Amino acid sequence: MHEMSLMQSVLEIVEEASRGFTKVKKVFLEIGALSGVDPQAMDFCFDVVMRDTLAEGATLEIIRKPGEGWCMQCSKRVDVSERYDPCPWCGSYQIQVTGGEEMRVKEIEVE
Amino acid sequence: MCTVCGCGGGKYEKFGGSRSREANRLVKVEQDILAKNDAHAERNRAWLKARNILALNLVSSPGSGKTTLLAKTIEEIRGRKSVSVIEGDQQTSFDADRIRQAGAPAIQINTGKGCHLDAKMVGDAMMKLDPGENSLLLIENVGNLVCPASFDLGEACKVAILSVTEGEDKPMKYPDMFHAAKVMVLNKIDLLPHLDFEVEKCIDYARRVNPEILVIQLSARTGEGLQGWMDWMEGMI
Structure with a gap:
């Protein structure tokens, strides 16, 4: 349920970035597969949190970023869909996550 | 032609260090x-470092024995180190009351509908609590194995407490938390004879999500294994 408080932070960032404009029409978020955030829950919270703000009625666009890592044992780049995934090449769990932890407001469409 | 992206026109203006484009009115935020x-x-973190205070963020599901472990820790360390505690719960001050009874100053944060402590709440509580130099600050997060994983409070590290009654698969079911923690305390080991809990399997699961995780097995109630926890903490100090 921390999606609600994350969305509050999104609103603060959006309000700051949209200063001088009259309406926010679209918000683009980048959410990594390993960020611990449920995009559906974000979607649900979006409308509630944006109500009575410049972004009321705006569309939420979530750009999913896949999880990826570096296997420390075999020195290869690997796809990581879950934190407990072993390296598909050598079976080791010594994987340094290098991508997929993003939680960012990427851009906003305004008028 | 514009020199930013090569498009045919449009008016550009600087906007808070980033660009906005009149044509489609996209504002880069990043x-x-x-x-x-x-x-x-x-x-x-800077405030704690300047005062040489070790802050630990204790995370777990509700009922894992965090408060009992804190009370025991306070008893054990009394006279050697001053300890203060920040307690996070949705409601009530039961935990802060228990900690004060154990002999340490404590402040209770009620998060209301919130499911985790955030850094601002903890910063405000630190100012009120005003822990002394060279002391130990224990932060008991809201009982929840999901949300507190994402929120840095400025602590030295997160300590995940898992009681053996919860089942050995929790590190795999809540991987973000066990990935974020430096230590896993396996609590209530005095109950192991009555359970099917497989300790080795649990440690293996935890190391799948976090190969570096340190595991300390103890029973906060009986005191078994508590010395290992105290030794680790004193090593951190």
Whole structure:
């Protein structure tokens, strides 16, 4: 349920970035597969949190970023869909996550 | 032609260090959602470092025995180190009351509907609590194995407490938390004879999500294994 408080932070960032404009029409978020955030829950919270703000009625666009890592044992780049995934090449769990932890407001469409 | 992206026209204006384009009115933001929390966390960390205070963020599901472990820790360390505690719960001050009875100053944060502590709440509580130099600050997060994983409070590290009654698969079911923690305390080991809990399997699961995780087995109630926890903490100090 921390999606609600994350969305509050999104609103603060959006309000700051949209200063001088009259309406926010679209918000683009980048959410990594390993960020611990449920995009559906974000979607649900979006409308509630944006109500009575410049972004009321705006569309939420979530750009999913896949999880990826570096296997420390075999020195290869690997796809990581879950934190407990072993390296598909050598079976080791010594994987340094290098991508997929993003939680960012990427851009906003305004008028 | 514009020199930014090569498009045919449009008016550009500088906007808060980034560009906005009149044509489709896209404003680049590129800001981490948790940036504000992380900034508060860094302020907390600097404040703690300047006073040489070790802060630990204790995370677990409800009922894992965090408060009992804290009370025991306070008893054990009394006279050698001053300890203060920040307690996070949705409601009531039961835990802060228990900690005060154990002999340490404590402040209770009620998060209301919130499911985790954030760095600003902890920063405000630190100012009120005003822990002394060279002391130990224990932060008991809201009982929840999901949300507190994402929020840096400015602590030295997260300690995940798992009681053996919860089942050995929890590190795999809640991987973000066990990935974020430096230590896993396996609590209530006095109950192991009555359970099917497989300790080795649990440790194996935890190491799948976090190969570096340190495991300390203890029973806060009987005191078994408590010395290992105290030794680790004193090593951190």
